[in-house]
Amino acid sequence: MKSKFKDNFINLPILITGHVNPDGDAIGSALALKLLLDSMQIDSTVSFDITGDLPSNLNHLPYDLITTPQVDSFDTVFVFDCGNSSRLGDLEEIVLNSSKVVVVDHHIDPTFGDIQIIDPKAASTTQVLYRIFKEEELPISKEIADCLMTGLITDTGRFQYSNTNAEVFAIASDLMDRGSQLSLISENIYGSIELNALKLQSEIINRLILDTDLKFIYSVVYQEDYEKFNTTPAETDSLIDVVRLAKESEIALLLKEQIDGSFKGSLRSRTEFNVQQLASFFNGGGHKAASGFSSDSTVDDIILNIKNEIRKQI
Numbered sequence: 122m123k124s125k126f127k128d129n130f131i132n133l134p135i136l137i138t139g140h141v142n143p144d145g146d147a148i149g150s151a152l153a154l155k156l157l158l159d160s161m162q163i164d165s166t167v168s169f170d171i172t173g174d175l176p177s178n179l180n181h182l183p184y185d186l187i188t189t190p191q192v193d194s195f196d197t198v199f200v201f202d203c204g205n206s207s208r209l210g211d212l213e214e215i216v217l218n219s220s221k222v223v224v225v226d227h228h229i230d231p232t233f234g235d236i237q238i239i240d241p242k243a244a245s246t247t248q249v250l251y252r253i254f255k256e257e258e259l260p261i262s263k264e265i266a267d268c269l270m271t272g273l274i275t276d277t278g279r280f281q282y283s284n285t286n287a288e289v290f291a292i293a294s295d296l297m298d299r300g301s302q303l304s305l306i307s308e309n310i311y312g313s314i315e316l317n318a319l320k321l322q323s324e325i326i327n328r329l330i331l332d333t334d335l336k337f338i339y340s341v342v343y344q345e346d347y348e349k350f351n352t353t354p355a356e357t358d359s360l361i362d363v364v365r366l367a368k369e370s371e372i373a374l375l376l377k378e379q380i381d382g383s384f385k386g387s388l389r390s391r392t393e394f395n396v397q398q399l400a401s402f403f404n405g406g407g408h409k410a411a412s413g414f415s416s417d418s419t420v421d422d423i424i425l426n427i428k429n430e431i432r433k434q435i
């Protein structure tokens with residue numbers, strides 16, 4: 122039987138990548154495939170466009186396998202957790218120039234890729250990848266299991282978001298059977314924050330603004346904050362999880378100023394409200410419950426537009 126996935130292992134060289142500044146799901150998926158190919162003695166390169174450092178709370182993953190491409194063209198590229206090629210950042214050109222692009226994802230309607238293995242209902246890309254591993258009878262080692270588990274944990278908010286279903290637990294259970302250390306990984310991701318990052322968190326909480334009518338809450342991180350609190354953007358990835366805690370809110374937004382002065386927005390919804398529609402106003406994307414976007418506008422303009430878009434939906 123022809124395989125949608127495994128058949129692409131023979132077309133070298135292989136690049137494995139995902140969205141810019143990858144999260145636990147993107148890195149977990151990419152490194153899971155890298156480890157699999159390594160175990161089959163198939164050479165591959167894992168690379169991402171990373172501005173700054175990789176988050177230290179994901180350093181249980183084999184970061185040393187992430188490198189920079191040594192050639193400018195690849196025969197096959199595997200792209201994980203990335204719905205739009207522009208989200209590949211610096212790697213977009215190299216990906217689009219390669220002979221075959223295999224996109225594995227759980228975002229809605231990816232706009233690129235020669236082969237798409239997509240399930241928008243899946244909780245994480247690692248869930249989609251796990252299914253492929255099982256279907257194509259590929260071996261899942263303890264190290265691979267840890268990578269897949271990481272994406273499952275981060276994209277379900279440690280098995281709490283509405284995307285957590287029985288299959289998610291079945292996969293987590295199987296991964297634990299294969300040696301994955303769930304509690305160690307969770308502790309590294311959520312149980313330990315640098316003191317400086319924790320202090321910045323308190324500042325962000327102080328800045329929270331709630332619109333009681335719209336049940337919308339937001340806060341902002343500025344570039345100068347990182348300096349003031351002697352921390353880095355990579356250490357503050359989980360800040361949105363704090364912003365969304367306010368009981369009075371249903372929709373949460375955290376704006377993070379970028380080096381060029383633009384803002385990156387993270388949106389969360391705790392109800393049926395679809396934040397992906399808010400993100401798409403700024404040409405961003407994601408899922409119903411969690412989405413993101415970038416904007417060159419001012420904070421005031423962004424908030425004004427977000428509020429208008431919320432009013433359209435409620």
Ligand SMILES: [Mn+2]
Nearest residue numbers: 146202246276
């Ligand atoms: Mn994901």
